[in-house]
Amino acid sequence: MKILITGAMLAVSLALAAPALAASGQCSLTGYDAFACDVETDGGGLTFALPDGRTFAFALIGENEGLGYLIGADVAPGQIPDELGAFAPLPDEPGCWQAEQGDIRFCALVFE
Secondary structure, eight states: OEEEOOHHHHHHHHHHTOOOEEEEEEEEETTSOOEEEEEEEETTEEEEEOTTSOEEEEEEEETTEEEEEEEOTTOOTTOOOEEEEEEEEOTTSTTEEEESSSSOEEEEEEEO
């Protein structure tokens, strides 16, 4: 069974503020083809590793709004991630979010 990570589901998972949980799934991010991933969710958002070793992180900051970040593969303590800006969910594509500025989008689909 496939489960899409929608804005409502993400908000509920954030409200529970549980320790990080990982689920196998399929992810995509602009610049990469769809790939198998482990989507980790916690009380503040989700993360998944990219094929090149970097990490995509998403933090929900309000209803249907979040911030995206890229974390380098060789990041050192105290190093600041690259901010991708604010994202909003795509209504016609459950589980997908689009940056408000630019052409960056990501999708997260987990399997149950």
